[in-house]
Amino acid sequence: MTAPPTTDAPVTPGPRRRRLPDWGLGYLFLLPALVIFGVFIFFPFAKNFELALYRSPPFPGLPRTYVGFRQITDVLGSGDFRHSLWTTVLFGLLTVPTGIALGLVLAVLANQRLRGVAIYRTIFASTVATSVAVASVIFGTLMNPQVGLLPWVGINPSPAILDNPSWALPAVAIATVWQNLGLSFILMSAGLQAVPGDVLEAAEIDGAGPVTRFWRVTVPLLSPTIFFAVVVGSIFAFQTFGQIDLLTRGGPQNKTNVLTYFIVTQLREHQNPGTAAVLSIALFLITLLLTLAQLRLLERRVHYAR
Amino acid sequence: MTAGAPSIAVPGPAPAIVTRPRRSRPGLRLVGRYLLLSVLALVVIFPIYITVVNSLLPAPQIAARPPKFFPSSPIWSTYDKAWSNGHFGHYLFNSAVVTTIIVVGQLLTAILAGYAFAFLKFPFKRTLFVIFLATLMIPFEVTIVQNLTTVVDLGLYDTYAGLALPFLATGFGAFLLRQAFLGIPRDLEDAAALDGYGHWRFLWRVAVPLARPAIGALGVFAFLTAWNQYLWPLLVTKDDRLRTVQIGLRQLRSASIEQVNVTFAGVVIAVIPLAILLIVFQKQLIRGLTAGAIKG
Numbered sequence: 001m002t003a004p005p006t007t008d009a010p011v012t013p014g015p016r017r018r019r020l021p022d023w024g025l026g027y028l029f030l031l032p033a034l035v036i037f038g039v040f041i042f043f044p045f046a047k048n049f050e051l052a053l054y055r056s057p058p059f060p061g062l063p064r065t066y067v068g069f070r071q072i073t074d075v076l077g078s079g080d081f082r083h084s085l086w087t088t089v090l091f092g093l094l095t096v097p098t099g100i101a102l103g104l105v106l107a108v109l110a111n112q113r114l115r116g117v118a119i120y121r122t123i124f125a126s127t128v129a130t131s132v133a134v135a136s137v138i139f140g141t142l143m144n145p146q147v148g149l150l151p152w153v154g155i156n157p158s159p160a161i162l163d164n165p166s167w168a169l170p171a172v173a174i175a176t177v178w179q180n181l182g183l184s185f186i187l188m189s190a191g192l193q194a195v196p197g198d199v200l201e202a203a204e205i206d207g208a209g210p211v212t213r214f215w216r217v218t219v220p221l222l223s224p225t226i227f228f229a230v231v232v233g234s235i236f237a238f239q240t241f242g243q244i245d246l247l248t249r250g251g252p253q254n255k256t257n258v259l260t261y262f263i264v265t266q267l268r269e270h271q272n273p274g275t276a277a278v279l280s281i282a283l284f285l286i287t288l289l290l291t292l293a294q295l296r297l298l299e300r301r302v303h304y305a306r
Numbered sequence: 307m308t309a310g311a312p313s314i315a316v317p318g319p320a321p322a323i324v325t326r327p328r329r330s331r332p333g334l335r336l337v338g339r340y341l342l343l344s345v346l347a348l349v350v351i352f353p354i355y356i357t358v359v360n361s362l363l364p365a366p367q368i369a370a371r372p373p374k375f376f377p378s379s380p381i382w383s384t385y386d387k388a389w390s391n392g393h394f395g396h397y398l399f400n401s402a403v404v405t406t407i408i409v410v411g412q413l414l415t416a417i418l419a420g421y422a423f424a425f426l427k428f429p430f431k432r433t434l435f436v437i438f439l440a441t442l443m444i445p446f447e448v449t450i451v452q453n454l455t456t457v458v459d460l461g462l463y464d465t466y467a468g469l470a471l472p473f474l475a476t477g478f479g480a481f482l483l484r485q486a487f488l489g490i491p492r493d494l495e496d497a498a499a500l501d502g503y504g505h506w507r508f509l510w511r512v513a514v515p516l517a518r519p520a521i522g523a524l525g526v527f528a529f530l531t532a533w534n535q536y537l538w539p540l541l542v543t544k545d546d547r548l549r550t551v552q553i554g555l556r557q558l559r560s561a562s563i564e565q566v567n568v569t570f571a572g573v574v575i576a577v578i579p580l581a582i583l584l585i586v587f588q589k590q591l592i593r594g595l596t597a598g599a600i601k602g
Contacts, residue, residue, distance in 0.1 A: 003330075019504055022426045022427050022428060022505070023426070023427065023428035023429060024381055024428075025422070025426055026422045026426035026427070026428035026431070027422075027428060029418035029419060029421060029422035029426070030418070030419050030422050030434060031414040032414070032415045032418065032419075032420070032474070032475060033416075033419045033438070033475035033480060034434075036415070036471070036472070036474050036475035037437070037438075037441050037477070039456065039473035040449065040453055040456070041441050041444055041449055042441075042444075043452065043456075044448075044449035044450075044451065044452030044456065045444050045448060045449055047451070047452040048448070048449075048451060048452070051451060051452070058550070071322050071523065074352075076495055076575045095327075106346060106350075107341075109342065109343055109346065110343070111520060112339065114336075114339060114340070114343075119347075119411065120343045120344075120346075120347050123347040123350055123351050124346075124347065126350065126351065126354065126581075127350065127354075128579055128584065128595070129581040130354075130577060131533070131534035131536070131552055131576070131580075132534065132536055132552075133534075133536055133551075133552040133553075133555040133556065133576070134552075134555065134573055134576055134577055135353075135553050136555075136559075137558070137559055137569060137572075137573050138353045138354070138357050138573060139353065140559065141357075141360075141566065141570070142353065142356070146369055146563055147368050147369045147563060147566055149356065149373060152371060152372070152373060178353060181350060183595060186591075186594070186595050186596065187596060188594055190592065190596045235445070238445075238449050239445055239446075241447070241536065241537050242536035242537065242552075245536075245540070246555075246556060246557070246559055258538075260447045263447065263450070263451075264450070264537070264541075267450065267451055267454070268541070271454075273451050273455075276348045276450075276451045277451050280431075280447070280448045280449075280450075280451055281448075283445065283447060283448050284444065284445070284448045287443070287444075287445050287448070288443060291443055303440070
């Protein structure tokens with residue numbers, strides 16, 4: 001039944017319809033996704049550049065005023081922005097290397113051929129079932145001065161952990177590292193699977209101990225996975241919002257006001273879409289830089305493979 | 307024994323199984339290994355364990371010093387409270403509805419787009435593919451300012467549609483399924499054409515069944531991200547009526563000390579559906595995450 005496309009082909013739903021040419025079908029298939037992308041990704045993205053040029057009125061309902069690039073330079077030059085950027089970088093430094101290192105150590109340990117190791121793997125991966133909100137509520141309670149276990153074991157600064165300017169950001173970081181541990185473990189395990197066993201075997205025969213094997217064989221061979229995790233982790237760090245909203249609300253003394261939280265408070269509490277748009281553009285540019293770095297690394301990874 | 311071992315990211319050749327010659331190890335070293343693994347496992351699982359314990363204790367006992375690490379007489383009624391008074395049954399329903407819409411939507415749009423990119427010829431295909439990939443460079447957080455306005459303007463503020471609509475398509479999904487479809491031998495397409503299969507029938511009868519591993523991975527990945535969403539549901543819902551589980555946790559957070567056991571029960575309720583899903587679909591999850599991390 002090799003019907004030419006002009007006759008009633010039995011393929012398209014509905015009888016006696018002409019078969020759509022390939023190009024038409026192609027566009028039709030792409031259409032739903034393109035509509036969503038257009039409305040909810042590209043349009044709002046582009047709109048940021050317009051919103052950035054208008055200062056929002058002090059009270060909602062009043063007309064906005066065109067201020068050109070002044071608002072962009074004002075916001076990006078402000079101490080608040082620089083502080084927020086620095087806080088986010090600090091948060092990334094606290095969470096990304098720690099999370100990857102822990103995930104890697106767990107992955108290496110769980111990669112042994114031991115009876116029952118699958119149970120440990122499941123436990124190490126288990127935090128993928130948690131969300132930011134779940135992790136935040138759990139750790140928020142663990143750190144609570146009245147009911148928390150951390151104050152009970154002696155970690156009881158004054159003011160309380162999450163109200164303490166020097167403790168708050170590391171505390172949020174701990175909750176974050178724990179929540180991402182499962183993901184980090186899974187990524188590192190997948191990377192380890194690709195490390196040829198005979199290389200490690202050879203190193204062992206050459207008399208390399210477990211620590212030497214880890215640093216001299218496993219880590220170098222996993223470097224593409226690790227680089228990749230660093231970039232993705234950093235991008236995630238710049239999107240941090242839920243933990244801050246649930247645990248510290250940007251405080252104490254603005255010490256946890258990371259970039260995305262800053263954007264949302266400008267938008268919601270200060271009703272200031274102009275500033276929020278400028279900050280969004282900044283967030284985009286940072287993500288873009290990180291993504292480009294990732295692409296460079298992926299390219300290099302391809303070269304490794306050849 | 308290695309049933310739960312993570313497999314490699316892309317559907318393709320199975321990872322080589324490393325067979326090591328069994329050597330007799332000193333028993334002490336073996337004990338040491340298990341000890342280390344067990345201590346680490348306890349540390350990782352402890353926050354979840356203590357949450358379950360606390361959800362079963364009466365509130366005053368949670369604050370007791372020294373703390374209780376085992377509920378001697380568990381109080382299951384706390385879960386009733388979280389379910390009805392804490393509205394968690396309701397939140398759970400909302401999460402299920404929104405997540406289902408998002409997962410189905412993402413799978414459909416990704417299957418169609420992935421198929422178009424893999425099997426159909428049309429002008430500007432490369433350009434369009436680049437446009438799809440470009441969406442991966444724009445984090446959702448960057449688009450919220452206008453998206454909030456758009457959703458309000460469309461009359462979708464505080465509706466299921468408003469919660470789900472922005473996430474019904476992802477460049478990542480299209481990309482993942484395109485890769486999977488490209489792995490289907492061209493001979494099959496020719497054979498199907500000889501049998502009179504048009505694209506529509508080939509897509510659903512041949513391509514989709516063959517791409518099941520990738521579709522499964524995408525489905526689990528979409529479920530995980532949709533279920534755990536926080537920022538958008540917080541922005542576009544007004545009150546408890548449409549709040550999802552994650553936002554429900556936010557409401558419980560501010561509960562008084564007397565209610566803290568209800569908070570813990572809420573956390574457990576929020577985790578259970580996902581935990582079950584992930585245990586059942588472990589393989590798909592790992593495939594989805596290792597591929598999905600690219601999304602960033």
